Amino acid sequence: MKRYVSIWFRHLITDRWVIRHPDLKDTAFVLAAPKAGRMVITAASADAEKQGILSGMVVADARAVEPNLQVFEDKPGLAARLLSALAEWCLRYTPIVAVDCDSGLILDITGCAHLWGSERAYMKDITARLRGSGYDVRAAVADTIGAAWAVCHYGRITPLIEPCKQSQAIAPLPPAALRLDAGILERMNKLGFYQIGSFISMPRSILRRRFGQQLLSRLDQALGQLTENILPVCPVEPYQERLPCLEPIRTAPAIEMALSKLLEVLCSRLLKESKGIRKVLFKAFRMDGGVQQIEIGTNSASCNQQHLFRLFQLKVSSLRPDLGFELFILEAPVVEDVEQTQETLWNISGSNDQAEIAELLDRLTGRGGMDIVHRYLPDEHYWPERSIKTATSLLDKPQTKWRTDRPRPVSLLPQPELIQVSAPVPDYPPMLFRYKGQVHKIKKADGPERIEQEWWIQDGLQRDYYCVEDENGARYWIFRLGHYGTNQPEWFIHGFFC
Known part of the structure; x- marks a missing residue:
């Protein structure tokens, strides 16, 4: 059986102001915002409400009631941000918490209260901690969201509604406890319906004809005859x-x-x-x-x-x-x-255990971060920097074979880097090249190996690669981009053999 808690912050924004500014405690103050050329009160403290100052009043009228009234500018969206933060705080009590309008929260506590011993202890812990933080709160628990909300806002009985007792709990409450529109409440007041119990047993056809479908829907939600869904602030992970x-x-x-x-x-x-x-x-x-x-x-x-x-x-x-x-x-x-595999007494294949390799890689990345271990697979591209791709799992399989018919460098640069060369003879490697300020004289060279772009690329460029060795025995993979002709070709270094 589902159980819900409704929490009502009676003075949410003004309580927050008192928490931030303790000198405002026991002081009549309001928050206001401009509306139609006038400053209108959006929130009033408990002391201001005792003097008849309520939300919706014009500041000038409120000051006529209390000349010493302190007025502060309201910040747009403050209530929503506060409720969102409080909802995340309530995740310690249940994984399903939703914001209720602009002054409350709804908690789905199904299967949670027993961790505190009982629903009474559960509710006591929530309300005590919120009140200890400085918030004026009321709370109630029931089988349905509607019943919990009604008792929380209008109830004068115990806030713990026993299972299947929501009908008796809401009967003495006013129709406003059903969260009805103002127009419906006005018509019901004119007809003398001051308590839910005065019409809860009336024929549905009469209620629908006089007050519309909303009354029936809200009543059914409160009684548990119609499901009411909530939108959690944090989606619940299935695992x-x-x-x-x-x-x-x-x-x-x-x-x-x-x-x-x-x-x-x-x-x-x-x-x-x-x-x-x-x-x-x-x-x-x-x-x-x-x-x-x-x-x-x-x-x-x-x-x-x-x-x-x-x-x-x-x-x-x-x-x-x-x-x-x-x-x-x-x-x-x-x-x-995961696939269930049959374990053997001993491994006679001599092959590596895939699970052990994966766990070793997990430990390495756990110590040094996810960026220290990479696994690459061949990809169907001609240019070397695009002919490999990163594998995200050991289960990923290559879609093509590694090319082994030509030598490739041990270390490949992510992108080719421009170098200055001296190469007077076309289709021959340069005599020397300058890389990062250092001049390398070439003693041996092998090439060229022409690598073109894919045929479907319109501006198909060509690269002529050379494997060269300098006077110190270091070997490099360099290439010329373009042909000798009217435009001077450019040379790049792309990798290192040793």
Whole structure:
């Protein structure tokens, strides 16, 4: 059965101002923005509301009520940014958190409350921490979003609505608790419908004819007869495991213990589904609201818990717990199918174990970064710098064969670099060339080897490559671009043989 929590920040923006400016506590102040040539109040503090100053009033009228009223300029989008940040903070309680209009949050707590012992303890922890941060909040939990929202905003009873009791919970509440449009509420007030219980049992045809479909939809949502969906601030990863902590975690051994437990559960689940991890994130939520994370990747899909743990161990020291971590989340955003293979007692083929090679590469990249290990495959292009491509997985297979009929340099430059040469005879290698300020006199040369662009390229250029050796025995791969003729050809260095 689904369970939802509705949280209402009664003075969201003004509470934030008091948090940032403690001297405003117990002071009547408002935030205002220009509208139709006048300054209109967008948010009023609790002390201002006690004096009858509400959102929507003109600042001049409000000052007539309270001459000492302090007015600050409202910043566009501030409420949305605050709610988004608070929603991310609430991820420590549930993976599904959504923003509710401009002053609240909706939490799907299905299967989460038992980690705190009970729903009452769960709710107490959320509200106590938010109030301790300086926010004036109300919260309620129910089977449906509509019922939780109604009790949170208008209820005068316990905020914990027992399962299947939403009908009794919303019956004494006003129609506004159903989140209806102002026009519908006005018509209902004229007809004397002051409580939901006064019309909840009326025939649906009469309600639809008098008040429209919205009333029926909202009523069905509150009663659980119509599904209401929410849009989480963070999409829920299908492969995610969570571990809340009863006490703050500060030490590396304790962090590694939590990581090991999460890996055990996640790898066990993936093994059952014949899947392996290619990328996995370990997120640590701090007591002060901060979130830190470390990430690892694998060269091939893996469910080897010990191997993945060793990769994480290389980065655990980068986590800074400060006051301590209260929640750990392990999620695998990238997984791949893995083939189940029959193990043998001994390997008589003499071939390399693909899994061991992949794990070795994972450890190397874990220590030095993803950029220190590269694997290349041949590609169907003529020019050398385009005849190779980077492989992202050990499972990638070449689509063509490596060219072995001609010598190729041990080190190939990513792009050819221009050199100055002395080459008076056409179709012959130069007598010397200058590269990075150093002159190399050529003693031996082999070539030319002509390499053209693909036939479908309109401006098909030609390169004449030479393997040359200087007086020190160093060998280079150089080429001439273009033919001798009216335009002076250019020379480039492209690689090194030794």
